[in-house]
Amino acid sequence: MLNSSAMRAFSTAIRGRPLQVAVIGSGPAGFYTAHRVLKDIPDVKIDMFESLPVPHGLVRFGVxxxxxxxxxVMNKFDEVATxxxxxxxxxxxVGGKDLPLSALKSNYDAIVFSYGASEDRRLNIPGEDLPNVYSARSFVGWYNGLPHHRELMPDLDSTDTAVIVGQGNVALDIARMLLSPIDVLRKTDVTDYALDALSKSRIKHVHVVGRRGPLQAAFTAKELREQMKLPGVRFNTDVQLLQSELANGAEYLNKSRPLKRLMSILEKEIGSPNILSGDKSWTLDFLRSPSRIIPxxxxxxxxxxEYELNRLDGPTESRRAxxxxxxxxxxxxxxxxxxxxxSIAMEGIPFDESSGRVPNKYGKVLNGQNEVPGLYTAGWLKRGPTGVIATTMNDAYETADTLAADFVAGKPFLNEVDGIGQKTGSQGLLQLFKDNKIRPISYVDWKLIEKMEFEAxxxxxxxxxxxxRVEDMLAVLSTEDLKTSM
Ligand SMILES: Cc1cc2nc3c(=O)[nH]c(=O)nc-3n(C[C@H](O)[C@H](O)[C@H](O)COP(=O)(O)OP(=O)(O)OC[C@H]3O[C@@H](n4cnc5c(N)ncnc54)[C@H](O)[C@@H]3O)c2cc1C
Structure with a gap:
């Protein structure tokens, strides 16, 4: 029996050329998968495709x-790119008419789908499309400089009250952005146009609304603590509901330390004098399901x-509204x-609409019960749009290990039914790029864009x-300067 390094050498020798891997998406899932595959398989070439000229996904456009x-973590990704x-x-x-997935399938041995979640869930209630009603995704994208939402221009100066529907960390990020002192934000990388709008904002009161009760809130202790420390911002909530849920759920809380810690922050705050001070406020509203938005x-x-009021039903661990x-x-x-x-489906790979994920087993794409040779997935597309960067890293490593294990075991990759064949990666796509006027941006190009951002x-x-704006990013690179490093 050969050990795994001997098997790896054997698989490499049989192939007689590098394993060509395409990674779609340059967020944490793409970069961590690439990092681990580069470590696991010496004779490999990885091409990472990204829709935008700039890399790093939600690290740049979400955090x-x-x-x-x-x-x-961007420093780690820079290391991978060297x-x-x-x-x-x-x-x-990838996936449109200019570069269909089929073009990648014929030029690569393996494809890792790590293109994240680029849409958002809707409330499906009347009034949802009125002006000044936005998804968190577009609002976050706006203040973080995501080109699709550059022109959002939310009206922050005609009202003093904002409602955020949802009680996760993203909701708290937004509440903090709306209520933080402007001088704190000035020292961050928030975009200049968002800073300008936030400096003129009249918003003083932010309601963070959930369907269920305090024990079901999805934010974490660190974010809640930060929110409680905002200067001049008092905290409101339904104290009676909180106290009764804490009393009823005492046994359950003893089994979950993170939740107990979270609840102790709320409990401490309602007993503190800060709850009464400050001309701004944030409120945690529970037991409310939005039913319509009134113009x-x-x-x-x-x-x-307008909300329908809810009551809680069932045991503490699985309370329903x-x-x-x-x-x-x-x-x-x-x-x-x-x-x-x-996440959205891409033509050419299985996608489960009900869970919004690519079906997979340890990262290998499944079609029904069958593994699809050469196709893998990682990150939010693989497991659904939840979890922090560390969760995404572990999940990406699992996918990379599955890919490497397939390589070592000599399992077939894409189109290998009749033998290994020649695959040349992006070299095989150059004509298509030319024909469809696709202008790839290399990592060297990106570092040039980034240098200009640092200087500005x-x-x-x-x-x-x-x-x-994409055109401003590209304008940094004159045509002569484009080093596609292919
Ligand atoms: C608002 C917000 C704040 C967050 N804050 C934190 C935080 O403070 N700390 C923390 O640890 N985690 C945070 N997270 C979670 C973290 O961002 C995610 O765990 C992580 O980014 C998921 O990685 P991903 O690679 O799966 O997806 P993404 O980061 O979304 O990367 C996907 C990439 O694929 C690209 N892409 C999409 N479609 C295509 C296509 N067809 N072709 C080519 N490229 C494509 C996208 O442009 C994007 O760059 C936050 C998330 C959000 C939404």
Missing amino acids: APDHPEVKN DDRFTFLGNVH DSTNNNVKAI IGTGQFVTQECGLILRSIGYK GQKFGKPREKFG
Whole structure:
């Protein structure tokens, strides 16, 4: 029996050329998968495709500007990109008519789908498309410089009250952005246009609303603590409900330390004098299901949101919200729904619409019960749009290990029914790029864009000033300067 390094050498020798791997998406899932595959398989070439000219997915476009320490993972991704066996192809969207998946399938041995979750879930209630009603995804994308949402221009100065539907960490990120002192935000990489709008904002009261009770809130202790420490912002909630849920759920809480810690922060806060001070406020509203958004009849802007009040049913560990048939309205001028991101299907791979994921076993794509040779998935597309970067890293490593184990075991990759065949990776796509005017951006190009962002930020004492438009990113690179490093 050969050991795994002998098997790896054997598989490499049989192939007689590098294993050609395409990774679709340059967020944490793509980079961590690439990192591990480069480590596991010496004779490999990895091409990473990214729709935008700039890499790093939600690390750049999701993580809050005032959490710079989280963004340090970009240094790790830079390291991965220095490996000679790795090529970044930014500004290349996979899956459309210009670059269909079939073109990748004929030029690569394996494809890793790690393109994240680029849509959001809707409330499906009347009034959801009124002006100043946005998804958290677009609002976060707006303040973080995501080109699709550069022109969002939310109206923050016609109202003093915002409602955020959903009680996860993204909801708290947004509440913090709306209520933080502007001088704190000035030192972050928040985009200049968002900073300008936030500096003129009249929003003073933010309601963070959930269908169920306090024990079902999905945010974590660190984010809640941060929210409680915002200067000049008092905290409101239904103290009676909180106390009764804590008393009823005492046994359950003893079994879950993170939840107990979270609840102790709320408990401490309702007993503290801070709860009464500050001219701004944030409120945790429980037991409310939005039923409609009410427009102002004079200008069609948002005037209020109506909720059906709920009661809780079932044991503490699986509480359900049951509508009571009673309704209340809350006046507000800005509504953000933060009820989850959603992945979309790509033609040519199995996709489970009900769970919004690519079906897989340890990262290997499944068609029904059968493994699909050469196709893998990682990150939010693999397991659904939840979890932090560390969760995504572990999940990406699992996918990379599955791919490497298939390689070592000599399992067939893409189109290998009749033998290994020649695969040349992105070299085989050059004509298609030319024909369809696709202009790939290399990692060297990206570092040039990033250098300009650092320089622009320095002038204002910010870590960087992001380019918010694709054309501005590309303008940094004159045609002569384009080093596609292929
Ligand atoms: C608002 C927000 C704040 C967060 N804050 C934190 C935090 O503070 N700390 C933390 O640890 N985690 C945080 N997270 C979670 C973290 O961002 C995710 O765990 C992680 O980014 C998921 O990685 P991913 O690679 O699966 O997806 P993404 O990061 O979304 O990467 C997917 C990439 O694929 C690209 N892409 C999409 N379609 C295509 C295509 N067809 N062709 C080519 N490329 C494509 C996208 O442009 C994107 O770059 C936050 C998430 C959100 C939404």
